[in-house]
Amino acid sequence: MNDKHVLFIEDGDITEQVDKLRKLLQKNGITLIEKILDLSDGKFRVNNPSNPDETVLNITEIKNILRDDFINERFDYVLCDFDFADKNLDGFQLIKWLKNVSIGEKKRLRHAKFSLYSSEPEKFLKKHVSVEDLSDLIKLKLSDFYSRTSIGVDFGSYVLNSNEEINLKAKLITELSKYGDMKFRSVYPKFNGMALGEIVTEIENDTHHSRFFQEHLIELTVAHLIDLNNEDK
């Protein structure tokens, strides 16, 4: 089964669109496993200190939840709404922070592909027009900026297309994770006795040994292929 883990960060209702996406992927043999961080939840709102009749996003709480519940999880994609109708935080700023923290602290979420969506993409241009913003945007390496009205179709297509690309590392992680508790007794001495799940962590953290291990695995695989080839003869 081909699972795709997607984190949606949204402050409204995208139930039907997520469903639509699910159906689309399902038809192509991909199972959508989504988590939605709903920012319209009251716990993410606080009173505006300068105006008691107004509430604003509790940025600290949002970041805490992201750190505690999401940053160490494996997601293939992160999709974030751009407009939260809050002058202190928008989707671009949030995923910029999220990605920087993930990469800086070498968390699993750093492997995900990040995208933004909005019903009014031109709002992004109005707000983020400086050279600095442009530079941040490039560094962020966003996969795409979708129109909200066609997430199902556009993002679905993207997932399908990227599914056709081979990502050996991601594939290795996925396969090894299935046997996370199994102890490794193989010829790579450094990992001898480690659980496969632990080796997966090494790979995700891009350690020196994990790189050598991956190379070693490829060599072993090719060697095994050659053996098999010779056996056939």
Place this chain on the structure above:
Amino acid sequence: MSQQLNFKTNVLLKSIIGKDLINDDNIAILELVKNSFDAGSPNVNVIFNNIKSNDDHLNRTYGKSSSKIIIQDFGKGMNDKDIENKWLNIAYSEKKNKKEENNRILAGNKGVGRFSCDRLGQFLDIYTKTKTDKSYFHLKINWNDFETEKRKDLDEKQKEELEIQKIKVTLFEINEEEFEETSGFKPFKEGVILEISKLRSQWATKEQKKNQEFWNVDKLLKLRNYLEKLINPNQAFQKSAFAIYLFAKEFLKDNKDVNGEIKNKIFNKLEFTATSIDSTIDAKGEKIFTSITDKGRIIFMLEEKNVQFKLLKDVRVFLYYLNTYSKIYFSKQTGIRSVDFGSVFLFINGFMIPPYGETDNDWLGLEIRKGQGNRRFISTRELVGRIEIKDSENNFKIVSSREGVVNDDPFIQLTEAGDNKKNKKDGFFYYTFKRLEKYVVDGLKWDKVTGDEDLEEDESLSQKRAQIIKEFESKTKTKSAKEAQKFETYYETEIEKKRRVFSLIQNIISVKKENIIDLYINEDLIVELVKEEEQEASKNIQKLLKEIDTLEYSSIESELEKIEVNRKSLNNVFKEVQSISDNSKNEKTLAAIKDTKALHDNFEKSYSSFIQSVKKLAIEKKIAEEKAQKEQEEKEQREADLEAERQKNTYLLATRRTLSEDADGLIHTIKINNTEIRDGIDNLIDDVVSKNYTEKNLIKRLGNIKVNAERSLKLAEIATRSDFKSDIEKRDIDIVKYFEQYLEIYKKTFSRTEFSFEFETNNSKLIKRISVLNLSIVIDNIISNAARWKAKKIKIIFKNKTSKSLSIVISDDGLGLSKRMLAVGDKIFDLGVGDTPPNGVGGSGIGLYFTRDLLKKMNATIIFLGNNKILSGATFEINFNNA
């Protein structure tokens, strides 16, 4: 029967013509100084001794320790015969016959000056010597001997009969040694020493300030001040110098200004150039010479016949007008403010006649006149000057009390009117003064610093003027008056003033042609003025020629008008110049006028040809402009027609139109909402096609779609009542207020059902961020349910259970929940659960399931409380929570 009698000279006559007549100490000293002057002395020493401490109270007579004034001169002196026949001869004055002696016009001539001594002190010792005599003469006088009221040795009859000549005074002839021993003075060749002892006035007083003792020497300083002014350096000392020294050595440490030579620094020479007039009637009284000088430059000089002032000869009037800056220079130079100095002084034969011109003395009536026309007349506060009379014929008689001059015809002709009855100010002083006044008031407009100067109180400056003055003073602190003049700023430019002055000169002079002997007007003034006018005109002409190509016709016209104004101004100046030439015979003036005439003729010639060509050019320009304008209009019309044609066939624009914020917001919400509807339908179709559905699931999906469709309808309904600038799905609202406002307009807008609403707010409030659309639909659903079950009235009770939660109890007076529904309890909120009301009508709304679902999204709950709880029908409770 007749008998011969004679006047008796009672001894009290001494006081009448002495201390009772001379009622001012300063005047007394002045008289004695005058005597020294008349005696030909090069200087006089006025010495004060034993002022601080003396034995005046202890000593019945006097001695070396008595308070003293000593007046010492080195003039011709007196011998015994002089003393007996002249000095002791009351009212005798040889100066009555002699007008000049010792190369000086004699100052005193009354013969009563000697009694000044009585004014000053009780005892007098005169030491005197002539050049030719070897002996000194010493005269002792005790003034008390003359004051019979104090004399106990006489009875009343004796006092009555005692004549002045019966009082003996002692004269000693002494040699040099005896002189030195007796007097304590150094020997001299010739002169007089008046030693006045036991002074009648306190010349200095001991005072206390802040627990410190000091000597107040104001009286001595006032004496200095007085003596400073009395001598007119311009007149009296042309032939031989005269210096006055004041010594009071006791006070050397107390005040450095008391001791030293007394100089007339005031009129010596004003070191700055102010506006002034100088007018003199010659010695024969036939001609008057007048000149006005302004800031160092002579404006005009006039020689005219003396027609009006036949009684006056050898009289000079010299007046300064002090503008704002002149006053500053004056204070700097003299150390006193001009207003404290005085105004117009009178000098006769070199000596000042008090009290004329002193502070608060308005002998010429200037202040009264000023009161009649504040903005037209100059007052004593802006005027400083002197009237000098060389009176060899004794036409001006000084009053015996030494306070003024007899008010007879010559004095009146000098100061006031020829005709007393008319009381018109046209004496010689006013004749001169009014010319200066006209120059200053009409010509210079008071030489004002700011445009809004209040002349009524020119000592208290307006803020603006004060600022200008402050800046001026700080810039020129260390500079001389000459250097400082560069920093003066005025309200008007020099050319504006010059223009006016020039046009007023005839008016200022105001003399009949036949009385003018000669008139000189500063040729530079004429030439400069004309030049400046001509330059102004040329500048504007050049400017126009340079820019004519780029200017529009209307601008050319206005530039031409400007040049025309310049030309008229120039013509006016020439006219004035011409009229002056009729009166003037002065060569320089006439030459300057001739030059300017040539300039004017040239200018006129070139001006007319210039105007013609420019006008022609301007007209051509106008025609061209009109043509271009017409073409432009035609072009614009063609373009407009083309655009209209184009627009007919354009359905869609390539670029996005700019919408209002409201429209943008509305579109945003429509997009989001309808995307959910579309995708929901897509998913449903998908499920049905793939046969991947259950009945429940289908109902739920369809319910969702319906909710979103309701939201779209709600959006359309409230579109005209709400703004969409902020997202309608994410609004911070006060739930209580929203309920109230929504239900207020419910009847009009949303339903035909007749309903009444009753609210019990209990001062509740809860600000929450919610979807306004969703809340509106929830409210709609509850009300429509109540309506289906025959309710006519709904009561809503709000209550804050905590500060972060709100309870809303909604009760209607309808039939309430049916028995069947009551039996299922909370399942009334399940999908598909419902009942039909008795008449079968109704069915709007999204059902309680979706009501609960929408409320859940708003972090709110809904429960059924029961029937007949508040009103007779159903009662629900909604609880909103803020996390």
